[in-house]
Amino acid sequence: MSYNQKSYALGSVRSIIRETFEYGKIRASQIGADKVFDFSLGNPSVKPPKEVRQSIIKMLETYDETALHGYTSAQGDVGVRQVIADDIKSRFGVDMDKDFIYMTCGAAASLSICLNAVLNQGEECIVFAPFFTEYRVFVENAGGKLIVSTPEDNTFQIDINNFESLITPNTKAIILNSPNNPSGVVYTEDKIKALCKILNDKQKEFGHPIYLISDEPYRELVYGNVFVPYLMNYYDNTLVCYSFSKSLSLPGERIGYIAVCPKMQDAKSVYLAVCGAGRALGYVCAPSLFQRVVADCIGAKTDIEAYKINRDLIYNSLSDLGYQCVEPNGAFYLFVKSLEDDANAFCKRARDYELLLVPCDGFGTKGYVRISYCVSKSTIENSIPAFKKLIESYK
Amino acid sequence: MSYNQKSYALGSVRSIIRETFEYGKIRASQIGADKVFDFSLGNPSVKPPKEVRQSIIKMLETYDETALHGYTSAQGDVGVRQVIADDIKSRFGVDMDKDFIYMTCGAAASLSICLNAVLNQGEECIVFAPFFTEYRVFVENAGGKLIVSTPEDNTFQIDINNFESLITPNTKAIILNSPNNPSGVVYTEDKIKALCKILNDKQKEFGHPIYLISDEPYRELVYGNVFVPYLMNYYDNTLVCYSFSKSLSLPGERIGYIAVCPKMQDAKSVYLAVCGAGRALGYVCAPSLFQRVVADCIGAKTDIEAYKINRDLIYNSLSDLGYQCVEPNGAFYLFVKSLEDDANAFCKRARDYELLLVPCDGFGTKGYVRISYCVSKSTIENSIPAFKKLIESYK
Secondary structure, X not given: OOOOHHHHHHHHOOOHHHHHHHHHHHHHHHHOHHHOEEOOOOOOOOOOOHHHHHHHHHHHHHOOHHHHOOOOOOOOOHXXXXXXXXXXXXXXXXOOOHXXXXXXXXXXHHHHHHHHHXXXXXXXXXXXXXXXXXXXXXXXXXXXXEEEEOEOOOOOOEOHHHHHXXXXXXXXXXXXXXXXXXXXXXXXXXXXXXXXXXXXXXXXXXXXXXXXXXXXXXXXXXXXXXXXXXXXXXXXXXXXXXXXXXXXOOHHHOOEEEEEOOOOOOHHHHHHHHHHHHHHHOOOOOOHHHHHHHHHOOOOOOOHHHHHHHHHHHHHHHHHHOOOEOOOOXXXXXXXXXXXXXXXXXXHHHHOOOEEOEEOHHHXXXXXXXXXXXXXXXXXXXXXXXXXXXXXXXX | OOOOXXXXXXXXXXXXXXXXXXXXXXXXXXXOHHHOEEOOOOOOOOOOOHHHHHHHHHHHHHOOHHHHOOOOOOOOOHHHHHHHHHHHHHHHOOOOOHXXXXXXXXXXXXXXXXXXXXXXXXXXXXXXXOOOOHXXXXXXXXXXXXXXXXXXXXXXXXXXXXHHHHOOOXXXXXXXXXXXXXXXXXXXXXXXXXXXXXXXXXXXXXXXXXXXXXXXXXXXXXXXXXXXXXXXXXXXXXXXXEEOOOOOOOHHHOOEEEEEOOOOOOHHHHHHHHHHXXXXXXXXXXXXXXXXXXXXXXXXXXXXXXXXXXXXXXXXXXXXXXXXXXXXXXXXXXXXXXXXXXXXXXXXXHHOOOEEOEEOHHHOOOOEEEEEOOOOHHHHHHHHHHHHHHHHOOO
16 A cells, blocks of 8 residues: 555645636736636635734734743633633623633634544534535545535525435534635524524434534624624534634634534533544644734724625626626625536636636535635726626627 | 544543643642742743744735735745755755645644555554654554554664564554654664665565654754754655744744655655645645744754753753763753652652653653753752752652
8 A cells, every 4th residue: 555545635636716726827927917807716805904913013022932932722822712702702692611712723623623523433414505615525534424405596595404304313513604605695593593493303302412513714704784693592512613814814824713612512521522633633732923813803803894895896797797696695705606507617618708716516506606706896897898798608 | 422532532631741731830829930840841941033023023014914814825835835945955955846845734733644644544653662642643543553663771762673573564654753752862873774774675575665754843953963864865755744843932833844755756646645634634724924934034043052051951960960861962851760660650759849750651661751951041950959859769
């Protein structure tokens, strides 16, 4: 036997998002960056709030450097965890304690750790299409089996009947992502209530816990007065995976946390399983400077208004042109129906007009594309004539 | 089934190092920090070189913030990888390329990723006692089996005959850690040559690669003119796991890299397996600000002289008192023979004199303790009378 073939396979297949992004860079060098309309990546286009920079400088000026850059405890600095627990308490009314907070190297780490903490070999984890492609990788690496629940037509809300039909005695976890990547949909409180009722009934029926993992890097990115339910208030066996990547525009700094619901059955033991999973995967402590910075900036907000302007502009423009778009209440993605059955073929034709879109087959939904509108406003404005030509080419 | 019991077990057993450290904090609050001699943790006591702080400020002043804190490619920023490849080339004469460098969240991440990249279920990984306790966790999490090679008496160098006797057709990896935690020993070039010859012979005999994983966070911490062989120059199938934790005193920032030897059999495929393993474990990109900072500070050096003064002081003082110490050529640990067979009992008695030492049974060597001398010089000076009383208590 040679090296590990599963790892090789995961490393050698480039994601369609990355492939599109790399194509865009090459194309920009050929015809100029202003002529290419790259809507591929979910990389925040808005600067971090000014508090971040001020906080980094303050830390350098006030902290002893050895302590600032030194190890914190594996689960994170105790003062930082206290700030985060207090924040959850004051914002969502959950009786959170610092000893249920585990600081992580971002959302991917959080999910990977949670799944390794709760899943046993062969157990099932249900996700809702469309879903972030890496869920499959994390679930399978934790020894689990991914089960996909299909959404309601057009709205892309949870189809409660479909969800219920998928639960078996082997179901151990659910991953919920709202606001959703790639659809931009925020699941309604009614849907959340219905989902949690089923989970509570099924737990009782099967006599074992089913864990609800809430992946919420986009929590702060909602437009208008849309309400994003905090799942711990609806279901006790909830783990929240939070990341500051989007809320503070710090995706590269890899900083977030896992919060275990204090009302969870065996909450302390599950928290210890989180600690153990982090240890086994090689997560020792989250980056120490940015632990302090995010605690210091806990109330700071990124400029959501810029995203809202982009959202309105692209949603209205494409709808006016005749595209069928899902109403986006959150995140920075627009989910658009492909103009032909094969979304890959559609994205290929879009490239003829220098429009770089992501086909969503890999997200578990055929016939749709994702447009990341975390770009400059002028990119959107300048792309509209290209979108017009694209739809005309199908007439 | 409930949550994952293996993860729970890993999270609920506190390491003896952490336990000792926590005891020290409580004891300090009772009798005063200056009365407690805490030699438990391997946390650098020397400040980062001044270049680190200057570099952080420079990055904040010169970079666009969105780019500075944004995602790099999963394997790390291309410019950063180029700097590191050039550094390896110029220091060790290896024909390194940026496309064989993978930036990681520190040494634990590097090891975890490498083991998942090369091991298949049930394959064996040989480590050399005394060894860092977490090797067992990482190897077993990657599906492998840990095999422990016992060292030569007194010198704690590799016992080549013992090592050779442990290699089987099921051996897939070796982890080598020099300078060594917890012994402070640097393996000699003769030992390295003998080890690599055996590995080359065995690879030929079995017809499959055996990967040598060099865990070298302490590479820069050597005293006098001790030579630390760069393993890629002795063996093609080498992966180097490097961390800036000790060399730049940045343990909390979680920044390091994996370097795949360009002469490795199927080097490109193994590199892709590294990328895939990182992806599966949830490592998306290493912290972006500190990627830039370590590249910018690539030539900077921490104040090793402070550690050397500590080493000489504690080694000479304890030897003079009658303790049997292994000669420490690197890292910041002194490996001392316990004054009774049971190192745990010895450490317990040492606490009566406020000396906090770490018993090394968990490192695979019975009857020894580890003293981390990355403390202030005065801590060592003030501890000598306590060490004197401790040895007298055994007479």
